[in-house]
Amino acid sequence: MNTYKPKTTIVIFGATGDLAKRKLFPSIYRLFKKGKISEDFAVVGVARRPLTNEEFRSNVINSVSEVDQNCENIEGFSSHFYYHPFDVTNTASYQELNQLLGTLDDTYHTEGNRIFYLAMAPEFFGTIAEHLKEEGLTKTNGYSRLVIEKPFGHNHPSAQQLNDQIRHAFKEDQIYRIDHYLGKEMVQNIEVIRFANAIFEPLWNNRYISNIQITSSEVLGVEDRGGYYEKSGAIRDMVQNHMLQMVSLLAMEPPIKLTTEEIRSEKIKVLRALRPVDENNIDEYFVRGQYGPGTVNDVNVNGYREENNVDPNSITETYVAGKLMIDNFRWAGVPFYIRTGKKMAAKSTKIVVQFKDIPMNLYYKKGVNEPVQNPNLLVIHIQPEEGITLHLNVKKSGQETQPVQLDFSNDLIDGINTPEAYEKLIYDCIRGDATNFTHWDEVSLSWSFVDPISSVWESRITTDFPNYPAGSMGPKAADDLLAKNGDHWWPLSDFENKK
Numbered sequence: 001m002n003t004y005k006p007k008t009t010i011v012i013f014g015a016t017g018d019l020a021k022r023k024l025f026p027s028i029y030r031l032f033k034k035g036k037i038s039e040d041f042a043v044v045g046v047a048r049r050p051l052t053n054e055e056f057r058s059n060v061i062n063s064v065s066e067v068d069q070n071c072e073n074i075e076g077f078s079s080h081f082y083y084h085p086f087d088v089t090n091t092a093s094y095q096e097l098n099q100l101l102g103t104l105d106d107t108y109h110t111e112g113n114r115i116f117y118l119a120m121a122p123e124f125f126g127t128i129a130e131h132l133k134e135e136g137l138t139k140t141n142g143y144s145r146l147v148i149e150k151p152f153g154h155n156h157p158s159a160q161q162l163n164d165q166i167r168h169a170f171k172e173d174q175i176y177r178i179d180h181y182l183g184k185e186m187v188q189n190i191e192v193i194r195f196a197n198a199i200f201e202p203l204w205n206n207r208y209i210s211n212i213q214i215t216s217s218e219v220l221g222v223e224d225r226g227g228y229y230e231k232s233g234a235i236r237d238m239v240q241n242h243m244l245q246m247v248s249l250l251a252m253e254p255p256i257k258l259t260t261e262e263i264r265s266e267k268i269k270v271l272r273a274l275r276p277v278d279e280n281n282i283d284e285y286f287v288r289g290q291y292g293p294g295t296v297n298d299v300n301v302n303g304y305r306e307e308n309n310v311d312p313n314s315i316t317e318t319y320v321a322g323k324l325m326i327d328n329f330r331w332a333g334v335p336f337y338i339r340t341g342k343k344m345a346a347k348s349t350k351i352v353v354q355f356k357d358i359p360m361n362l363y364y365k366k367g368v369n370e371p372v373q374n375p376n377l378l379v380i381h382i383q384p385e386e387g388i389t390l391h392l393n394v395k396k397s398g399q400e401t402q403p404v405q406l407d408f409s410n411d412l413i414d415g416i417n418t419p420e421a422y423e424k425l426i427y428d429c430i431r432g433d434a435t436n437f438t439h440w441d442e443v444s445l446s447w448s449f450v451d452p453i454s455s456v457w458e459s460r461i462t463t464d465f466p467n468y469p470a471g472s473m474g475p476k477a478a479d480d481l482l483a484k485n486g487d488h489w490w491p492l493s494d495f496e497n498k499k
């Protein structure tokens with residue numbers, strides 16, 4: 001059993017915000033409840049609104065209680081929380097914060113270990129990082145780590161500028177860029193499924209795999225984030241980060257060791273091998289969509305253009321489907337299809353690995369009654385359910401076959417909900433494991449891939465929007481994208497409720 005319990009002070013910038021309330025406080029609590037962090041920890045909340053320590057602690061208790069029904073020792077937990085109100089653009093306040101951190105280092109014996117978690121709007125990331133260095137908050141006997149939320153830039157130039165700014169204050173190995181998909185249990189399982197199973201790795205290439213499909217569909221729309229989303233769209237919001245991260249985990253070569261450097265280095269090679277898409281070939285590879293009014297779960301809902309803080313003539317895409325080609329030896333000729341969108345029929349993130357048909361299928365006869373040929377599929381269920389399904393063919397009667405499924409459901413093994421992504425990522429950061437955070441090179445290559453696509457879309461005014469009704473699985477053009485290759489999206493409904 002791992003008995004190492006790291007000691008640290010976590011400073012949350014943006015401690016009165018939505019992310020802190022919904023994800024960060026409950027995740028830190030779960031680590032505390034499971035005994036994964038030592039009693040020697042403190043959390044300092046920073047934001048502008050004037051709260052006392054007691055009021056802040058009460059907010060923490062409320063937010064934890066909302067997601068955790070069984071809040072043992074919540075008072076004890078909240079006693080580790082302190083609140084320090086200030087405007088992060090105010091230089092003088094950082095010195096006061098430093099004094100507080102010095103006191104907490106002594107009170108909690110944290111050995112000067114400090115994590116600065118930037119849960120604030122991105123325009124503050126650079127300023128805060130610079131102030132932390134200039135005002136001496138990073139100069140301690142322990143470690144100083146910077147956790148940065150998304151979005152990391154709006155495009156390559158702005159991401160580069162932000163990176164240069166934070167690199168003045170923190171070295172690359174002190175920076176933990178969050179991609180919360182990398183904290184999901186089944187995303188972390190991709191490597192294990194591939195590299196710990198003799199039956200998969202030998203087949204994991206263009207000789208045996210026909211195509212790989214990654215779907216991340218959402219039922220929710222843009223909610224109250226219309227202002228942000230208008231400038232982002234689905235390509236920046238989901239493709240540049242989460243979707244490309246899943247592609248790189250699925251396509252990377254086996255790392256020589258399971259170290260942060262080796263794993264990241266293999267992922268980076270995948271991103272370097274992505275076939276560039278530009279104005280000359282964009283329609284061959286990418287499709288965009290925007291939801292119109294429709295019905296979700298039997299409720300009539302607005303279209304995107306009717307949402308708050310959205311331009312009534314907006315051409316922002318709320319859906320993207322793409323065919324990604326990885327031009328390397330292993331994957332030449334194998335399409336990686338991705339699709340993601342808001343206000344779709346189901347909340348679901350799934351990966352479907354479709355294997356090639358066997359060279360001569362004795363059981364498949366074209367002609368009368370045409371039995372369906374069922375390719376072998378490996379389905380990785382990321383969310384809401386977590387597990388793996390392997391689709392095989394077995395004997396039905398006579399010379400007919402029928403598809404069957406071998407299921408592994410993660411709930412059955414653990415017997416409890418799997419940990420929140422944020423809980424795992426915060427724990428990794430406290431322990432200094434940056435494997436499930438993105439290196440600058442990954443961020444940079446992802447923006448380089450996505451930028452030409454978004455600039456073409458922004459420059460080409462589409463008259464087609466809205467082109468899919470809320471509650472559907474996206475525009476027809478996304479089906480055509482695969483049909484051109486003789487492929488089709490595996491319907492998510494085929495994989496639901498099978499366990």
Ligand SMILES: NC(=O)C1=CN([C@@H]2O[C@H](COP(=O)(O)OP(=O)(O)OC[C@H]3O[C@@H](n4cnc5c(N)ncnc54)[C@H](OP(=O)(O)O)[C@@H]3O)[C@@H](O)[C@H]2O)C=CC1
Pocket residue numbers: 013014015016017018019020046047048049086087088089118119120121122149150151
């Ligand atoms: N919410 C979510 O689910 C997700 C959020 N993110 C990212 O996390 C970050 C935070 O998001 P979210 O929590 O939703 O944002 P919110 O708008 O809810 O919170 C912003 C926080 O920043 C504080 N703040 C704003 N201006 C200042 C200032 N000048 N000085 C000090 N504090 C300030 C606010 O407090 P006050 O007004 O008291 O100053 C508040 O605590 C963003 O980068 C977002 O993109 C990423 C993924 C999911």
Ligand SMILES: O=C1O[C@H](COP(=O)(O)O)[C@@H](O)[C@H](O)[C@H]1O
Pocket residue numbers: 150216218237238349
């Ligand atoms: O980063 C983001 O992710 C969420 C989807 O995350 P999930 O864990 O619920 O799949 C998305 O809604 C949001 O727009 C985006 O910023």
